[in-house]
Amino acid sequence: MKFEAATIKDIAIALGLSTSTVSRALRDSHEISSATKQLVLEYATRINYHPNPIALSLKEKRSRSIGVIVAEIANSFFSQAINGIESVAKDTGYNVIISQTHESYEREVMTLQYLASRSVDGLLISVSSSTQNMDHLKALHDRGFPIVFFDRIVEDIKTHKVMVDNFRGAYDATLHLINKGYKHIAVLAGPETLSISRERVAGYMEALAQTRVKPGKALIKYSRYSGLQLEEVEQAVSQLLKLRPRPDAIFTASDKLTTNCMRVLKSKGIRIPEDIALVGFSNSDLIELLHPPLTVVRQPAFEMGELATSLLLQLIESKRPVKEFERKILATNLIVQAST
Amino acid sequence: MKFEAATIKDIAIALGLSTSTVSRALRDSHEISSATKQLVLEYATRINYHPNPIALSLKEKRSRSIGVIVAEIANSFFSQAINGIESVAKDTGYNVIISQTHESYEREVMTLQYLASRSVDGLLISVSSSTQNMDHLKALHDRGFPIVFFDRIVEDIKTHKVMVDNFRGAYDATLHLINKGYKHIAVLAGPETLSISRERVAGYMEALAQTRVKPGKALIKYSRYSGLQLEEVEQAVSQLLKLRPRPDAIFTASDKLTTNCMRVLKSKGIRIPEDIALVGFSNSDLIELLHPPLTVVRQPAFEMGELATSLLLQLIESKRPVKEFERKILATNLIVQAST
DNA sequence: TTGTATGCGTTATCAT
């Protein structure tokens, strides 16, 4: 038996009605006799009829689905954010199509192309770390396509943006280290291309400014989010270790950097926090099981997902161009562990 | 300016051609003069034309996308599997639509309904742990809809299945504990409804059979994959601790169980492996950073995703019904750490 | 209350 799904036409023929009558009966239109309605509805459920969403999309010029573009699904922050996105989308009857860029600009452009070719009504995106040129996003936005940025935002595109207070999160983390008495605090940040990296470094600087010690350039290390990040961190840490005075603490400005830095320190036999203290951004749900238990800056990922989605849906469903764009900034959470 | 994407019709009108000519020119048909081709192609790129995938889907009765249904994205095993799925799908020009059930049967049925209503050409699924009734899957399969199971398979539906050698993985893990000299080994398994849970327990039993010690029922604990798993594990461990002789080792038969068991042991102040040893399934990429470094059974998640996808695509693209269904069983990997 | 015709964007078939 071939795989053939039932259509309205099938019902119409079987029941000796017209397709429009069937269509209206299924949509419970008031201009159909309840007898016919009953007949149609019964038969429809009997043959397990389901409307073809593709035909609907074509007709209504909307797919009732939104696209999500992130760097990696296998990343606590993003998967938590996706959960938030899904929860709002599901409630509103929207489907979620998730795509990963794996931090590649090319993949980002391709995916964007595809999704925007009307297979999606709007887009939630946290840009890839290798994305320097924003033309693909600008073009889309200029065409009036609904876009909401979250986390890794693009400042000069005028649309809704949802992010955390990166500056403050980094400030808090660094201040925590200062209060613990650490004097020479280094920072490991993500690519300078990302605004979140720059903001976190700025927060770090601001906290240090309070100690009246201006951190030397040598204490600030940027690195890419590629497969080679571990090597870059390895190199950065090696350089830090050679500094005199030697840094006694490190602030890692992202999830991946925090764990990679732990890996490097462990492999070098450097104890945390005895030799070097470590505080960093992390949304891992395993952080409490790590050794030592780290003090971390946690982002409200789920909430960010929820918020970004509701803004996007607002954008999609509002007919007329939006004048005021939101720029939501959520607070981070410093989760302090006894040891650090 | 409204958000209006260019269509073939727009091009046709602008160039004074017919839509069919434009369509053929774009598809580089040999029956179009190269002059016209050039003209059309140039104009198309200029106005940034992209074919409407929805219209295409409607016409070709296929969406060139596949659905993936898993319990949670925020789970190392699944996100790694999804990476494998995506890598094969992308190469073949297929889109991947990911959905989560959060271990809910209802969500599984709903998602399945939606995806199968022709918005997807085939389905990769790892069933929810609360799924007992397989009618929704059977019905779909009977209609000839291409389905491939991976990891959490359904034995009595005749289609391709990809899984790991759960029996052997559990056997290896348990044997490792035996070889280390542990005498009273308990097991924490997932829901008995899942074949993977039963197979893993069977592997554990077989290993113990070699010690000529038949494990008492009291050493075998099942638990659900719900939000309350931590509590269930807590309870199970409490019960295990009351046994005499007290178990000196635990084999945890899934990712979540492994970390939850660690949490519980830690909270009870029980040292690993001094008080109780722990070996379990885990695909977390943070496992090396945990304390203590655990010996784990790792599943080739990426490869499973790749394999399942290529089988699915095969199913989708083969016109005639497949006679022989593959039942691929991949080997697990026992990653031994010094301490356990 | 029900039926007919049209269109969404595209391609395939059948003209010319």
Next chain:
DNA sequence: ATGATAACGCATACAA
């Protein structure tokens, strides 16, 4: 070499 038309599945404006 190019154009007209039908069809994919559905909803709706317009007839009856």
